[in-house]
Amino acid sequence: MSEQGEKKAPAVRRIFPPAVNEETEKFWKAAEAGKLLYGYCLACNEPHYFPRSFCPFCFSERVEWREASGTATVYSYSIMYRSPTGPYTIAYVELAEGPRVLTNLVDCDFKKIAIDAPAKLVWKPSEGGAPVPFFTLG
Amino acid sequence: MSIKGKAYVMGAFEHPTREAIGISTPQLHMQCTRGALEDAGLTKDDIDGYFCAGDAPGFGAMSMADYLGLRKLRHMDSTETGGSSYILHVGHAAEAIAAGKCSVALVTLAGKPRTSQGGGGPRGGGFAAAPEAAFEMPYGGTTHNQYAMCATRHMHEFGTTSEQLAWIKVAASHHAQWNPHAFLKEVVTVEEVLASPMIATPLHRMDCCVVTDGGGALIVTSPEVAKRLKRPKVKVIGAGEAPKGTYGGKVDLTYSGAAWSGPKAFAEAGVTPKDIKYASIYDSFTITVLMQIEDLGFCAKGQGGKFVSDGNLISGVGKLPFNTDGGGLCNNHPTNRGGITKVIEAVRQLRGEAHPKVQVANCDLAIAHGTGGSLGTRHGAATLIMERE
Numbered sequence: 001m002s003e004q005g006e007k008k009a010p011a012v013r014r015i016f017p018p019a020v021n022e023e024t025e026k027f028w029k030a031a032e033a034g035k036l037l038y039g040y041c042l043a044c045n046e047p048h049y050f051p052r053s054f055c056p057f058c059f060s061e062r063v064e065w066r067e068a069s070g071t072a073t074v075y076s077y078s079i080m081y082r083s084p085t086g087p088y089t090i091a092y093v094e095l096a097e098g099p100r101v102l103t104n105l106v107d108c109d110f111k112k113i114a115i116d117a118p119a120k121l122v123w124k125p126s127e128g129g130a131p132v133p134f135f136t137l138g
Numbered sequence: 139m140s141i142k143g144k145a146y147v148m149g150a151f152e153h154p155t156r157e158a159i160g161i162s163t164p165q166l167h168m169q170c171t172r173g174a175l176e177d178a179g180l181t182k183d184d185i186d187g188y189f190c191a192g193d194a195p196g197f198g199a200m201s202m203a204d205y206l207g208l209r210k211l212r213h214m215d216s217t218e219t220g221g222s223s224y225i226l227h228v229g230h231a232a233e234a235i236a237a238g239k240c241s242v243a244l245v246t247l248a249g250k251p252r253t254s255q256g257g258g259g260p261r262g263g264g265f266a267a268a269p270e271a272a273f274e275m276p277y278g279g280t281t282h283n284q285y286a287m288c289a290t291r292h293m294h295e296f297g298t299t300s301e302q303l304a305w306i307k308v309a310a311s312h313h314a315q316w317n318p319h320a321f322l323k324e325v326v327t328v329e330e331v332l333a334s335p336m337i338a339t340p341l342h343r344m345d346c347c348v349v350t351d352g353g354g355a356l357i358v359t360s361p362e363v364a365k366r367l368k369r370p371k372v373k374v375i376g377a378g379e380a381p382k383g384t385y386g387g388k389v390d391l392t393y394s395g396a397a398w399s400g401p402k403a404f405a406e407a408g409v410t411p412k413d414i415k416y417a418s419i420y421d422s423f424t425i426t427v428l429m430q431i432e433d434l435g436f437c438a439k440g441q442g443g444k445f446v447s448d449g450n451l452i453s454g455v456g457k458l459p460f461n462t463d464g465g466g467l468c469n470n471h472p473t474n475r476g477g478i479t480k481v482i483e484a485v486r487q488l489r490g491e492a493h494p495k496v497q498v499a500n501c502d503l504a505i506a507h508g509t510g511g512s513l514g515t516r517h518g519a520a521t522l523i524m525e526r527e
Contacts, residue, residue, distance in 0.1 A: 018272035028272075039386075048386030050273035056386040076294070076391055078286035079339040080278065090283045090338075092389055099387025102515070104277050115294045132276045 013085045017129020023053050026065060028130035036121055036133050037065040038099055049099035070121030071096045072135060079110050093119050093135050101133075108137040140406055145232035145243075146364035147372040147524060149178025149357025150485040152463075152478075156321045156470060158250050158351035163195050163473075164205050166248035166353045171206060174355035179367050180242060182206070187213040187240030187358075189231055191223035193249045193473045202246065213240040219379070219518025220510025221420065221475035223247075224356070226520035228481060228506075229377025231358040241360040248353025249473025270384070274515065281422065282346065284514030286338035289425040291391040293340065295440065300340055302443035303424040304331035307344050307467050309451035310421065314464025316493040321348045322468040345424040347466035347476065354478040356485075370489040376407025376523035383516040394426075394509055395519025396433035403505075403521035404435070411435040414523075415501045416487040417458055418480035420508040421465040427451075430507055431458070434521070453496040462487065462496035477508040481522065488526040502526045 020028050027050075030037045039051035043060035054061045077091035089105040091113075105113055106122065119135040126132050151173030158166055167190075175181060185208050194202045199214040213234045219226055224247050231243035265271060292298045308328055314320040331344040364371050380398035404410060411434060419434075421427045428442040436458055437445040450456035463469045463483040466476040484504040486492040492501075504524050511517035 013278055015276055018276060019266065020272065023269075024272060046386070050270065050387075052269070075389065076287040076291040077339075078283040078290055078341075080280070080283040080286075080337075081335070081339075082280075082282060082337045083278070088278055090277055090279055090287065092287065092391070095387075100384075100389040101387065102274050102277055102279065102384075115290070126276070 013083070013088055015124055015126040015132055017126045018132060020130065027051055030067070031123070031130045031133065034123060036068040036070060038068050038095065038097055040064045040066045047098045049095070049101050068121070069096050072101070072119045074105070074113065074115055074117045074119055075100050076115060077105060077113055089113060091135070103133065103135045106134045106136055112137055139236060141229065141232040141236050141377060142375045142406055142408070143361070143373055144236035145358050145360065145374045147228065147356055147374065147481065147485050148359045148364050148367050148369055149174040149180065149355070150482045151177050152354045152470065152482045153248065153352040153472070154319045155352045156319070156350040157252055159253055163249050164202065166250070167194065167202055167246045168206055170246055170248055170353045170355035171244060174244070174357045178357040178359070178369060180357060182208065183210055184242045185244045186210045187231060187234055187243035189215045189227035189243060189245040191216060191227070191247065192218045192220070193247055193475060213243070219520060221422065222477045222508030222510030222518050222520040223475070224478035225481055225506050225508040225522050226379050226518065228356060228358055228374060228522050229379060229520065232374045232377060235358065235360045241363050243358040245356040245358065245478065246353065247472060247475055247478040250351040251474050252349050252351045279512070279515065281512060282341065283338035284512045285423045285425055286341045287514045288391040288429065289340050292425065292429065295392055296443065298428065298443035300332055301328055302447050303345055303428060304328040305447045305449070306421065306424040306427045306451065307331050309449060309456070310461050310465045310467040312452045313462045313496050314468030316495040317464045317469055320464040320469040321350050322464070341423055341425065347422050347471040348468065349474065350470050350472055352470055352472035354472065354482050356478065356481055371527040372485050372488045373525045373527045374522065375525045376403040376405070378402030378406070378521040380519050381516065382519065391514060393439065394429050394433050394513055395517060396430045396507060396509070396521065399519040399521040400434040400507070403523050407523040409503060409523065413503055414505050416462070416484060416498045416504040417460045418484045418504070418506040419460050420476055420480060421461055421467045422471070422476060422509070424467070426509055426513055427460070429513065430509060434505070434507060453498055459496070459498050462492050462498070475510070477510065477520070480506040480508055484524055488524055
């Protein structure tokens, strides 16, 4: 790409602990166990993300939080060069279960990133909070 | 009830500063208010409606109303949709005027992201408490890379190219050369845009708007008030607004909320995109312009790249003269919010008061459209159609 950001920079962007509330506590508990949850509505059979206590499509509260397989494909991405900690990639990946999820593509060769490339779930620790879900190619 | 013909934009002022050293943000709001009042030929105590958004310091509309000494207010609105707020406010002001809730509405925007910290975001940690925060904030989303993801996807689905996006900046720069207040006045080429440093793939630095201090203000009045003023009459004939979001994971980055706000505004106005003589199109980034042009119906979805190429947006050259002040890409994007300057330049065009080099001949119908927030997650779209009377 360009000269900007290709020089050596502090390797890691800080991952601050995610804010947990009464509704999302279960999601972050599951994250501690390495499980990525998404919402599934038993009334209209639509999956959703980020998971909530109700279905954002039909407004039913008959929602189950299910474990995602962790496999996905890249929907879109951008490699960010305007960063004091070095380039990083923001992306939407489409979970095998359907929902498109905002994430970073980490631990991979930026040159290999492409739309529709397969991606899989990886967890990274946050600073004193629950681990945060990321994706990598493969 | 329609707002068509129920209100007029009778005052418009863009602060000439781009680096507001020695001026406070509230003071900028005051100076913009004074400028718009003088332009309209009204005084402070004529104002009975006040509209502001997240850039207004303090408590909703109340701190600024109190600071400015607005003692006759009987209507307030601090609807926050980021940079598009002020386009939306004109529509809301027209509604309030049509309902008899006020007759002289003031809209202000001002801030100092260039010379001091902050500017742009909502106050009071609104983003941190948002339901999506924990699921989005860890990923380093910024306006640059979120808008850039839209460009990546648009290129993938429709074959849009960086050269085509660059044409949008080139057109803006052709206009900015005539604006003595423009932050960037130099004409640039497609090659220069592509050679500028990569910020967030596929967007280069010159695909991004400027960061400037400053502000602007508008005065929207009832037909009765407009009748007794001496300025050319700019009639509000249609307005539309719509939020767009990530929809529980049904994310589609190829379109914006303009797909809904545009048709609503055109239907109310009773005109079509073909009738528009001048377009103010929010240009936080080049991709923003391209997607909004498609969504507003100036061309088919996916054809935006072709549409913006070869100078088609340059006044006197192309079919759709846009952002003849130089836009956010070259002229001004005060406090990281460009909505008010979009309305201001449309008003200049309709009055025949744009720079002669960029003035559109017989400009009797104009659109101002904005996207506030993030094109890549959630944003507020606002469309406004105005007619010279």
